[in-house]
Amino acid sequence: MTAASKTQKMTLVQAVTQALKQEMERDESILVLGEDVGKDGGVFRATDGLIDAFGEERVMDTPLAESGIIGVSVGLAVAGYRPVPEIQFMGFIYPAVNQIFAHVARYRHRSRGQYPMPMVIRMPYGGGIHAPEHHSESYESMLANTPGLTVVIPSTPYDAKGLLISALRSDDPVIFMEPKRIYRSFREDVPEEPYTVPLSKAAVRREGNDVTIISYGSMMRPALEAADFLARDNISAEVIDVRTIAPVDVETIVTSVEKTGRAVIVHEAPTRSGFGAELSALINERALLHLLAPVQRVTGFDTVFPFAMMEAHYLPNRQRVVAAVQTALEF
Amino acid sequence: MGYKKLFRGETVRLEILNKDGKADKKSLPDISQDTMIQMYRYMRQMRAFDEKALNLQRQGRIGTYGSLRGQEAAQAGLAVNLNEKDDWLVPSFREHGVMMSLGVPMHLIYAYWKGDERGNISDKGIKCLPPSVPVGSQLLHATGIGMAMQKKGLPGVAVGFAGDGATSEGDFHEAMNFAGVFKARTLIYIQNNQWAISVPLKKQTAAESLAQRGWAYNVASMQVDGNDVLAVYEASRLALEHIRNGNGPYMIEAVTFRMGDHTTADDHSRYRTPDLIAYWEERDPIMRMKTFLINEKIMTQADDDAITNDVTKAVDSAVKELEAMPAPDPMHIFETMYAEKPWYLVEQQAMLRDELNQEKR
Numbered sequence: 001m002t003a004a005s006k007t008q009k010m011t012l013v014q015a016v017t018q019a020l021k022q023e024m025e026r027d028e029s030i031l032v033l034g035e036d037v038g039k040d041g042g043v044f045r046a047t048d049g050l051i052d053a054f055g056e057e058r059v060m061d062t063p064l065a066e067s068g069i070i071g072v073s074v075g076l077a078v079a080g081y082r083p084v085p086e087i088q089f090m091g092f093i094y095p096a097v098n099q100i101f102a103h104v105a106r107y108r109h110r111s112r113g114q115y116p117m118p119m120v121i122r123m124p125y126g127g128g129i130h131a132p133e134h135h136s137e138s139y140e141s142m143l144a145n146t147p148g149l150t151v152v153i154p155s156t157p158y159d160a161k162g163l164l165i166s167a168l169r170s171d172d173p174v175i176f177m178e179p180k181r182i183y184r185s186f187r188e189d190v191p192e193e194p195y196t197v198p199l200s201k202a203a204v205r206r207e208g209n210d211v212t213i214i215s216y217g218s219m220m221r222p223a224l225e226a227a228d229f230l231a232r233d234n235i236s237a238e239v240i241d242v243r244t245i246a247p248v249d250v251e252t253i254v255t256s257v258e259k260t261g262r263a264v265i266v267h268e269a270p271t272r273s274g275f276g277a278e279l280s281a282l283i284n285e286r287a288l289l290h291l292l293a294p295v296q297r298v299t300g301f302d303t304v305f306p307f308a309m310m311e312a313h314y315l316p317n318r319q320r321v322v323a324a325v326q327t328a329l330e331f
Numbered sequence: 332m333g334y335k336k337l338f339r340g341e342t343v344r345l346e347i348l349n350k351d352g353k354a355d356k357k358s359l360p361d362i363s364q365d366t367m368i369q370m371y372r373y374m375r376q377m378r379a380f381d382e383k384a385l386n387l388q389r390q391g392r393i394g395t396y397g398s399l400r401g402q403e404a405a406q407a408g409l410a411v412n413l414n415e416k417d418d419w420l421v422p423s424f425r426e427h428g429v430m431m432s433l434g435v436p437m438h439l440i441y442a443y444w445k446g447d448e449r450g451n452i453s454d455k456g457i458k459c460l461p462p463s464v465p466v467g468s469q470l471l472h473a474t475g476i477g478m479a480m481q482k483k484g485l486p487g488v489a490v491g492f493a494g495d496g497a498t499s500e501g502d503f504h505e506a507m508n509f510a511g512v513f514k515a516r517t518l519i520y521i522q523n524n525q526w527a528i529s530v531p532l533k534k535q536t537a538a539e540s541l542a543q544r545g546w547a548y549n550v551a552s553m554q555v556d557g558n559d560v561l562a563v564y565e566a567s568r569l570a571l572e573h574i575r576n577g578n579g580p581y582m583i584e585a586v587t588f589r590m591g592d593h594t595t596a597d598d599h600s601r602y603r604t605p606d607l608i609a610y611w612e613e614r615d616p617i618m619r620m621k622t623f624l625i626n627e628k629i630m631t632q633a634d635d636d637a638i639t640n641d642v643t644k645a646v647d648s649a650v651k652e653l654e655a656m657p658a659p660d661p662m663h664i665f666e667t668m669y670a671e672k673p674w675y676l677v678e679q680q681a682m683l684r685d686e687l688n689q690e691k692r
Contacts, residue, residue, distance in 0.1 A: 057482055063512055068471055068505035072513075075421075075475015075489070078460065081482075095501070102465045103472070110461045111452045113667040148668055171670045200673065247673030 007189040012182055015157040015190050016046045016122075019164035020084065022194045024054055030168060031076060033060040034069055034086030043088060044124055044183055066096035073119055074103050082118045082168065090125035090177065091134035097142075104173045105148035117173040120164070124180035125153075126218050126268055127300075127315055130308040137305055138217075138269040143175050144246040144278065150199055151246040153177045155220035157188050159243060162197030170199065179218035200244045202252040208238035211325050212256040214279055215266040216242040219316060223266050226321035237325065245275055253279065254286045261292035262328040266316050271299045293331035296324040342543040344554040344586075347561040350614045352622025360565040364629045366411055370560050371624060372638055373407035374617050377428040379642040380437055383650065384444065388595045392654075393445040399428050401558070401590035404616030405522045407432060408563025409490070409583075412571050417487035420459040421473040423466070425522070425589075426492045435459055437649035438656070447659050458487070467493050467500030470519060474510045477517030477580060488574050490518045496527025498541050504548075510580035511548040518570055519550070519582040522557060524589035529602040542584035550580045557585030558616040561623075588614070661687065 010018070024030045032047055032054075038061035041048035051059040062069050066087055073083035087093050093100075100121070108116040127136035143151045150172050154160040160178070167174035205220070206227050215223040220241050227237040238256050242248065257263045263283050265276040280295040298316045306314050347358045381400050387393045399406070406428035413420075415433045422430060427440045435453045442450030443462065451461040463469030473491025480487050497503055498521060510517045521541055525532045538544070545552025551573055555566040563585055570581035588611040592599045624630035665672060665680040672680070 060513075063505070063508050065501075065505045065508070067502055068474075068509050071468065071471025071502060071505065072475035072478060072509050075472040075477070076479050077475075078472065079419075079476045079479030079483075081479055098465060098468055098502075099471065102468055103463075108669070109667045110448075112448065112454075114452055114454075115460070116670065150669075247669070247675065250674065 005191045009187040011184045012157045012160045015161035019161045023168040029082045070096040070099040084120045087123040090123045091137040116171045118171045119173045120167045122176045125177045128181035141275045150174045153217040166196040181218040202249040203241045206239040208236035211262040212238045212260045214240045219266045222318045225318040257287045258290045264296040264324045266298045268300045270302045293328040298324045340546040345562045346556040348559040352619040370407045373432045374403035376642045377403045379646045383646045396444045397594045398591040404560035405557035405585040405587045408560045409567040412567040419489040421491045424462045438652035441653045467497035467502040470506035474506045477515030478513045480516040495523040507548040514579040517580045521584045528593045545582045552582040554584045557587030
């Protein structure tokens, strides 16, 4: 990106749409398919206008069947396309899990490199939008535990566009989890031209010396709010946005924890066997002697994701992150 | 107002050659003698391959093996209608007959059953995907490839293979439905061998046939006697012509019988009677075609002996090739997982390399 390139203020969901549109213009092999992605432009409007720009052959409203959407995408990829299937909500991913685990993630390897799976599976995930049951889940850890997948979770409009373009140019299958809670919660300057943000590279969002707060996606907001709040008490928190949880960038995380000696991990999925457990293990394996306190986890509870009226009690917030930092500092 | 008729359909079954090798002359397809001999030769090659595989498994020279004995006609009658340049095979794990007929090297199929990953994919540029084990899941891939062929205006057809058990899986129905909606250039090819391991067809479905399911998705379909290679030939020809002419997908149900165990890890005497096996032995697809070819003077006993000789030699040389393959390199476990190896695979590969080097010392 050159300094001269023009920018536009846009939301995260608008950045997703722009990335799809620009890459579809550049690469005719890209196809978008899923439930309501055509005429309706997606239930969150993430594919808004694509059917008008590219027609029904490249933007396909499909039957309502998640396994079918991912399964035919495998065939389309084998035959030379670059499919971008959408799962309408991550809570509905289960029917497609067989196709993702048994085929999407394995195809490059089981065909000894002959058939890589250039595919980006997009899906909004997470809570906080007062949605009905099964519309708020965060199932990233099972995907990060599946060899062969790349799992990307942006937290800003700028990253959403740059990471999605990287994903669309990758020859590996990418799960692109979009934090729907912050689809429209803020705008930022996004270059009009296409650009890439590298996969598998974490970002240091804020530098600090006393503690490292590690998060991704929609939980970046409470993480950064906590850092602001702690700064008033002269506690200096470094905040890392993991951005790609698989393959994860261990170096940025370990370098930070070696400096601060404390780590607080924030995600909205449940604690048990969540991605925080993996991050904590990596820190223990590689930075144990730098640690001044046990690694803290601030996560959703190990319960079903509650109905809308109770979800505020379930989701991690600034207060819980601040409390975890204080526990680490007082250890 | 009131009731209106919405739908009425009829599903047909095609039979040409009876169990004694007598053909229904008026149903005989327009087919050259060479093609008939070719189908017979394919079936004999499959049987020879299969018998050798069972021997190799007993001797511990390959691992668990899934026999295709009894299903030769269902695969040979289709194979002669396919064009290996344009058409795609999307197999399950009992399709080695059609695979070898289309040119997948036999030694690689043996390697697959030996547990050697090099046997998972043919490197000869044949459009044959790795055999799919999660039952029925591969049918969606065939639909997806057929959608791609349709979009690109390519002449090829994607053939998705599955058994009767797979038609109970959701993916079968989703594959049929997507194929219908998108007019995929796809042939859904069901070999109904009547047994999903130990579960017989009548416990799999209450429907009279699997073929009639095509109606539900506007996918043209028919049933065929899968032990009658002439009928399978004609059904496949019609189906492929329908698809190649741009009329949308097709589904064939070839009714056959798995003569042996599900795999060598199974014992079918636990759930099937000797009488049932004897009944199907009389309906063997190879015997009835041989009788027909000899009675019609299309083939002599001397021709048949020559075929025996050829297929035995081909199998022997495949086994030689199999056993001449150098051991697979364990380092390959880590290759082709990603376009670029992530740091942890680099570390894990180094660990295994060290272990192997220590073993060597």
